[in-house]
Amino acid sequence: MTREQVWEYAPAPESRDVARLKPAYRMFVDGEFVDGTGEPLKTVNPATEEVLAEVGTASPADVDRAVRAARRAHDRMWGRMPGAERAKYLFRIARLVQERARELAVLETLDNGKPIRESRDVDVPLVAAHFFHHAGWADKLAYAGYGPDPRPLGVAGQVIPWNFPLLMAAWKIAPALACGNTVVLKPAETTPLSALVLAEICQQADLPPGVVNIVPGAGDVGAELVNHPGVNKVAFTGSTEVGKLIQRAVAGTGKKLTLELGGKAANVVFDDAPLDQAVEGIVNGIFFNQGHVCCAGSRLLVQESVADELLETLRRRVSTLRVGDPLDKNTDVGAINSAEQLARIRELAESGDAEGARRWTSPCPLPDKGFFFAPTVFSEVQQSMRIAREEIFGPVLAVLTFRTPDEAVAKANNTPYGLSAGIWTEKGSRILWMAQRLRAGVVWANTFNRFDPSAPFGGYRESGFGREGGRAGLEAYLDV
Amino acid sequence: MSEQRVAVAKTYKLYVGGAFSRSESGRSYPVTGARGEFLAHAAQASRKDARDAVSAARKAFPGWSGATAYNRGQVLYRVAELMEGRRDQFLAEVSAAEGTNGRRVQSLVDAAIDRWVWYAGWTDKIATVLGSANPVAGPYFCFSVPEPTGVVAILAPQSSSLLGLVSVLAPVLAAGNTAVVVASQDRPLPAVTLAEVLATSDVPGGVVNLLTGRTAELSPWLASHADVNAIDLTGAPAPLRTELERTAAGTVKRVLRAPASEPDWTRTPDITRLRAFVETKTVWHPMGA
Known part of the structure; x- marks a missing residue:
């Protein structure tokens, strides 16, 4: 389609x-x-x-x-x-x-x-x-x-x-x-x-x-x-x-x-988050630079009550991303850096299929030449799956759900990595509570993938x- | 004829998870004083004891790292209070262990007590001194705070049985970490007495876990343990240091390397050891009406 x-x-x-x-x-x-x-x-x-x-x-x-x-x-x-x-x-x-x-x-x-x-x-x-x-x-x-x-x-x-x-x-x-x-x-x-x-x-x-x-x-x-x-x-x-x-x-x-x-950042979306803004942040978090970002928001943790609505909006938004000629000023997602990296992304995505996650791929057209991978969202992901544990370093998002803030923290921290994390909620006290508990060097609240020479970065x-x-x-x- | 009272000798045990226990291995080893005289047996901790100690430290981490800085400061200050009350005991034990007497040993014990006071005062200043408000070029509020690294394995100095130990342990605790300490192998007794002070002060069980035994036997397990976030090699035997550092790489541990020779612990410390066991966390939030 x-x-x-x-x-x-x-x-x-x-x-x-x-x-x-x-x-x-x-x-x-x-x-x-x-x-x-x-x-x-x-x-x-x-x-x-x-x-x-x-x-x-x-x-x-x-x-x-x-x-x-x-x-x-x-x-x-x-x-x-x-x-x-x-x-x-x-x-x-x-x-x-x-x-x-x-x-x-x-x-x-x-x-x-x-x-x-x-x-x-x-x-x-x-x-x-x-x-x-x-x-x-x-x-x-x-x-x-x-x-x-x-x-x-x-x-x-x-x-x-x-x-x-x-x-x-x-x-x-x-x-x-x-x-x-x-x-x-x-x-x-x-x-x-x-x-x-x-x-x-x-x-x-x-x-x-x-x-x-x-x-x-x-x-x-x-x-x-x-x-x-x-x-x-x-x-x-x-x-x-x-x-x-x-x-x-x-x-x-x-x-x-x-x-x-490396990293396997959790991007945590609560039910009170403004969904349209969160979706923009999720897209920026995982599809910025084709997902070739060590701090990419590659694990999306969504509160269960809004998961269906958010996923639908997310898929609709991702469908509009233009994948193709990196020199084109309209392009949102460019080329995978090498054949080797493309092979690695494909292999990990296949493991997602094999382990039972549900794959959705953007219907965007891809160029005939070059190394490209269409933006991909896996839902129904379990923490044990490779796509939830390993750094994919590509435009592939793994979506998990949670019910309580404590569960969100536990899942977010359930990784040997700790580079970055995201929080989406309108509640200030919850942002600060989460930010304190996430074991990550950079925490973006209601934003993602921001960098500045005056802001220390590391894991x-x-x-x-x-x-x-x-x-x-x-x-x-x-x-x- | 006056009757000579027979003193009650102490059993020196491990301190793990807030409890004093013998090594699960059943092993102990004789500890002698600076002149070769028998002092006591110390428990010879095993790999399993080390793992239990790491579990206890991990379990205690959320509570200790989550305590307010003011609270941690008071708890560490209380350690100094209780040490002061046991000053004579520490004088005797350090004197026996290190063969120092008179004013020298007094200055070592006094410095150890004062060091807790110094670090107690640091707990609520670390974030002020090491943190920052970051003037980023955009509509964001951005700040950085130091947070404790996690579970820190400490190979305590081999020579300085009390002052050296306190000098490496107190900064780890002040920064909010929990610790697994391997005491000086040949001079472990003041360390066990310090553990007794910790147990009766307000330091929650599991925040400090003290092992006595063979440093060379225990340290590789701590260097490779996936739930240990950092290791202080100060008391590591010289031939093992490189290998321990290599082992620590397996889980990207923070490694504080051993100095070429044991430092002069009586010198006033700086914040190097506080900096060694904190992580900087940077938090961003957009600004807008």
């Missing part, structure tokens, strides 16, 4: 020329773009499966070179530079990101598959904001509550995921630099391009050589970086599975570690430790 659209939309594609795509990209070490001696990779547009560019990758020797460059830069200059001077470089970077915002947004959408509306309105503005916010910290660290003269750690090795490639680079680089560290960052294998353009921005900002180094590659490059003895600090955003491996690898080395890992339990953003986030990059 195809639902009649209320309006027909003419395609409104953003021009891909804006991305100034180059046929080849090189790694960035010691202030220069150089040929990596690893096996080059080809990065693909997940919406079309066409190769976008060839990207040089780092060999172990290249990682070593990058770490040495970062060490020199830290010891000789960046670590000693007055904070007020470091700040000015970060402000410059923030401004350059704003100036090249459109280019970065289009490039991000091409490489990642996320809708241009999101890369343009969320990712890139938050990148600039993150640099701007942390620039201001650089000469105010004495006021952050970590003593009168908190010192940097040294060289930070940072490994980031593919779901917000540029934003995660900003979340890692901005606080590290503000605190006086230098960085070697490994972008994700499938989304290396925007980090390399950020490297170009560092050049344009005249950032001293070695302060930021970008080493593209796969997991082996990340492992090389994490295990490098010249690294003082390891920061990782990615899966809990890999996070555990990194925590094991770092054990006994004395390296400071922060981990921002409880197996969603990792350490915070990014705000005063709390500085601890990760200071020797305190």
